[in-house]
Amino acid sequence: MKFCSNCKATVELRVPEGDTLPRYVCLACNIIHYQNPKMVVGCIPEWEDKILLCRRAIEPRSGWWTLPAGFMENNETLAEAAARETLEEACARVAIGSLYTIYSLPHISQVYLLFRARLLDLDFKPGIESLEVALFAEHEIPWNEMAFRVIHDPLKRYFQERSRGSIGFHMGVIDHPHKACN
């Protein structure tokens, strides 16, 4: 950030009076431009024993597999965000269930939330951000081609818990950069 979005004067990075962290402050109108973490919201769409995955058509990790998920928008609820992302990325309709995992990713200032979900029909296809969309049984999941650890780890856990017959809620922290997971 170089300029004030309110008056186009130059901003400087400094700790405002009464604050504890450096913020972008306008040198002319004194507005403080706060920057805060964003939420990425998605789901684990289930059809019988299979899960719907999307192969990414966009960076980062273009060509790798992921669950439908994306940045939450203003004026929507968490469940609405998860359903919207699934419709956008997989053209798929889901009934959103309970929250399954919530991960803090402090190194990239994101909080990642995944819901359980039930796929409502098989009329899915790739949205513009996906190359391919398909259903996978556990043994068919391309574990070594998963785009993000924050997708890989909850999905691995989901199958383990499902096989034990007890699917819970989990909170965690992933504090290192994106990498393939195995």
Add this chain to the structure above:
Amino acid sequence: MKFCSNCKATVELRVPEGDTLPRYVCLACNIIHYQNPKMVVGCIPEWEDKILLCRRAIEPRSGWWTLPAGFMENNETLAEAAARETLEEACARVAIGSLYTIYSLPHISQVYLLFRARLLDLDFKPGIESLEVALFAEHEIPWNEMAFRVIHDPLKRYFQERSRGSIGFHMGVIDHPHKACN
């Protein structure tokens, strides 16, 4: 938003190609300035049968009671945010426990997360954003002077569940403006 924070040219609100929602787009450098919901993170600090509340020294709802909570900062985890806000608003040290409630507030584009927490000592006092900080047993809580419904409702539920001996996890939506709750 009127000007581009990257190049100070004028921005316009339009739907970018391949997108579905209007965004602020720079007319000169074409950067898209996304705006997303923010997280407010706090806790329910418990000491024996009492809960620590803060009387707000700042707007909105200055003079009204609340739990320690505030905007999550970049590069921290959810639990770190809850502990930091409690230290800032009540100068109180807590051990953060499990996540208790997560509420979507779509009308103000916020997601509100409250953790269970154990107060570690009685050496608390008002931080600069609080007029007063005090411990309350259930029958002492100023229910009609609570600042926000998103504080009132989870706290009410917390006492009900605690008295039944089963404190769970709850997700909800509050989709109308701030108001006193009773």
